[in-house]
Amino acid sequence: MTKLYRLLACNLLCIMLAATANAAGLEEKVREHTMKNGMKLLLVERHSSPTIAAWIRFRVGSVDERSDERGLAHLLEHMLFKGTTTLGTKDYAAEKPLLDKIEATAVQLMDEKAKREKGDPARIASLKKELGQLEAEAAKFVVKEEFAEIYAKNGGSGYNAFTSKDGTTYLINVPANKLELWAAIESDRMQNAVLREFYSERDVVMEERRRSYDTEPEGQLWENFIAASYHAHPYGQPIIGWMSDIENLSRTKAEAFLHKYYAPNNAIIAIVGDIDTDRTIALVERYFGAIPQGTPVAPVAVTEPAQDGERRIEILADAEPNLIIGFHKPTLPDPDDYVFDVIDMLLADGRTSRLYKKLIVERQMATDVGSFSAPGSRYPNLFVISATPRAPHTTAEVETAIYEELGKLQREPVTEHDLRQILNRLEYEEVRQMGSNGGLARNLTEYEAIAGTWRYLIEHRQKVARVTPEDVMRVAKKYLTRENRTVGFITKKGAEK
Missing domain, CATH: 3.30.830.10 (Metalloenzyme, LuxS/M16 peptidase-like)
Known part of the structure; x- marks a missing residue:
């Protein structure tokens, strides 16, 4: 074992021990009330x-x-x-009547504008003037x-x-x-x-x-x-x-x-x-303690229908080309969400990730590439891959190269070595995120709200650790499909022909 390897191994062991201790300590340190x-x-x-x-x-x-x-x-x-x-x-008692007048005038103005071509231009102008005068008077307070x-x-x-x-x-x-x-x-x-x-x-x-x-x-x-x-x-x-x-x-x-x-x-x-x-x-x-309760936020009842074909969005603009590909997926606590955490890190987390090495280092066809889940986490969301082509390469070329890597996920088992590396990076990232008071406060509130318990911070890595190469192949085949994807891209004006 070389000196450099021993040093890296020691550093990795320290990170893993710190993450384990941090998670165990968090269980004891967080007080709920x-x-x-x-x-x-x-x-x-x-x-x-x-x-x-x-x-x-x-x-x-x-x-x-x-x-x-x-x-x-x-x-x-x-x-x-x-x-x-x-x-x-400066004086709310004097300010409040003005705020009420502002609201009454603004509502009248919106109502008149809502009539569109039937609206009275003179009345709209008069209400705008009155609103401006009231706002100027209220601003003094x-x-x-x-x-x-x-x-x-x-x-x-x-x-x-x-x-x-x-x-x-x-x-x-x-x-x-x-x-x-x-x-x-x-x-x-x-x-x-x-x-x-x-x-x-x-x-x-x-x-x-x-x-x-x-x-x-x-x-x-x-x-x-x-x-x-x-x-x-x-x-x-x-x-x-x-x-x-x-x-x-x-x-x-x-x-x-x-x-x-x-x-x-x-x-x-x-x-x-x-x-x-x-x-x-x-x-x-x-x-x-004396502040009264409000109305509990009800779950959104609407369920997004299953997508049954590729959707494509093009933006023509005086801008450099850009590419976004999204696949519908479940969210936590669905077990497949943890598999997507593995896929995310495997594809686009850092310089050793598959898409970075293929698109940026080897083929030099993109200037950046990333992946993430969006647009929220309370309900089923999207696994998104984004990339910026490097001239003279096009969004179509980059898109094809991305699909090649996704195909490998569907056909070739991820190695145990890759899975261990992902766990190591997760542990390091958890230590980094929780190192500051603000970082920990953010994670506590985020996961208490989204997952229903802040203990997701402790459970997450344990559940990711159970993900197998077969899980990755199964999830890639199930979700990373043509009929389940939406593709968006920017085409530079003048280059569309």
Whole structure:
């Protein structure tokens, strides 16, 4: 055994032992507490630094919107930074009547516009002018970014939020001695949020849509690819909403959605860091315990019909070619989902993966290649392979090369050596992801919401370890088929002939 090999083997052993110890330790360290109003707390004490990561995950995302609500979850992500009845305002008692007038005027304007060619242009112009005047008057009461300013003055960092198909998350890192400040701010936001500046923020989201999708070829490709992949299930709808969806969102609709779902029984809170668990539970109970429950988020009843033929989407644009291929697949806890974790890592995880070596190193026909599951995880999703051709190679050439590698998965058993390498990489990645307070808080809230238990973090690698070469061949034959795939690609204008 060479010195280099002994060193690599030692490093690998250390990683594996650390991952095993970390998983075992996590089982002992995570404290669960469910409050009477249904809020779930997941707490982990880590005293390596005097800081805390606090994540709030709501089990409501864009998949839970009705057809007349598309884009609401994303817009509410923006709006919940605007403040409450006490924060973000100089005088809420004086501000509220103006907000009510703004809403009444905006609804009239939307109703008139909805008449299309039968709408009265003069009335539309008059209502627009009135709305602008009311918004200018209401702006005098607004205190911009007061949440962020308070957190920043008290040592907070990473204050952010994100919306997905499956949920909405708000996060912050604070010094350990500022946990009560966090509890005061976030409990106030959960029960007293005010959606001020709603229509100006709606305009911001519309501009975001124009910039990221309508005028961005890769954004257009992804949006149309997902829409083509799902004909019935709401996973096919964009998180941000279509432009006409956003244009017809009202503050009244947003408030109804907010009060219905953004409530303790639909919330999971993870607090990781320099805490005393019992004191933290008591603190959270004191600030959040009296907040009433909302409506539980019901499962989406629609089931996507089985695809019975290849679907192809082409975007003509003044942009470089790009390729996306998606195959319908089950999601967790279906055993085949764990097989796809193996297929994902085998095909496109790192420089030793099959697609990287074949497309980028050996044949030099692509500049990048990747694979992932999308667009969500609560419901059956897609296994997606993406690649960017390298000139003079075309998307068609790259597509053919990808199918060649998928064919090998269907015909040739994966070696035990390959499976061991995948487990080693999984263990390393788990250690890396859970190394920070924020990384652990994210994983705890994510898997508690999606898998129904944070213990997925511990169980995942154990289940992947049971995947056999025969499983990989079976799943590849079952799902990675022509009739089950959707293909999207960008063709550069002028090159389509």
